[in-house]
Amino acid sequence: NAGVTQTPKFQVLKTGQSMTLQCAQDMNHNSMYWYRQDPGMGLRLIYYSASEGTTDKGEVPNGYNVSRLNKREFSLRLESAAPSQTSVYFCASLQGRIGNQPQHFGDGTRLSIL
Amino acid sequence: DQQVKQNSPSLSVQEGRISILNCDYTNSMFDYFLWYKKYPAEGPTFLISISSIKDKNEDGRFTVFLNKSAKHLSLHIVPSQPGDSAGYFCAFTGTASKLTFGTGTRLQVTL
Numbered sequence: 001n002a003g004v005t006q007t008p009k010f011q012v013l014k015t016g017q018s019m020t021l022q023c024a025q026d027m028n029h030n031s032m033y034w035y036r037q038d039p040g041m042g043l044r045l046i047y048y049s050a051s052e053g054t055t056d057k058g059e060v061p062n063g064y065n066v067s068r069l070n071k072r073e074f075s076l077r078l079e080s081a082a083p084s085q086t087s088v089y090f091c092a093s094l095q096g097r098i099g100n101q102p103q104h105f106g107d108g109t110r111l112s113i114l
Numbered sequence: 115d116q117q118v119k120q121n122s123p124s125l126s127v128q129e130g131r132i133s134i135l136n137c138d139y140t141n142s143m144f145d146y147f148l149w150y151k152k153y154p155a156e157g158p159t160f161l162i163s164i165s166s167i168k169d170k171n172e173d174g175r176f177t178v179f180l181n182k183s184a185k186h187l188s189l190h191i192v193p194s195q196p197g198d199s200a201g202y203f204c205a206f207t208g209t210a211s212k213l214t215f216g217t218g219t220r221l222q223v224t225l
Contacts, residue, residue, distance in 0.1 A: 035215075040123070042120075042215040043205075043215040044215070045212055058212060092157075102148065102160030103160070105158045107155065
């Protein structure tokens with residue numbers, strides 16, 4: 001029972017390098033989300049996809065791009081990594097209406113940019 | 115402008131006693147209120163929720179209270195257990211398909 005799987009779990013990048021964070025869910029959920037968590041800031045929404053083929057910006061989208069490859073997979077790309085993007089990134093998925101149903105989270109990708 | 119605030123970054127409670135975690139919000143358009151629990155190196159897991167039309171919801175040792183006039187949400191854990199030691203995040207949702215999270219409170223339950 002995998003749920004939401006994120007790869008990689010850890011990554012160190014140099015400033016300016018590019019990187020794609022992968023997320024896959026096996027629960028046949030329609031909606032998928034990317035968050036970042038920083039100390040004292042809680043989780044902030046970067047991008048989300050309410051259904052296959054659609055994506056929308058969240059609270060902090062600058063410096064990121066996303067692709068909803070199919071119903072299962074939702075990737076997050078950093079085209080030119082900056083130290084301010086050092087964070088823990090969480091992917092989540094949801095079936096049904098948000099609030100009425102809980103989001104399911106992966107265990108995170110810890111990204112350090114030097 | 116932060117719409118959701120958890121003013122206590124940390125809380126220490128003795129085992130067996132009540133833990134009370136608080137959350138304040140500014141947006142009156144939120145219609146669902148949730149609590150998530152998070153252990154280090156893991157993703158958040160859903161704990162309990164309440165809709166805006168209610169003022170209380172219970173699930174075992176966990177009770178969530180909503181005071182709409184004060185724009186205040188709280189989570190009571192009774193009795194507290196060592197396994198409850200974790201981070202707790204409140205989260206709110208409105209008309210869009212998005213959650214707004216609080217900054218979190220780290221609960222430590224001591225023996």
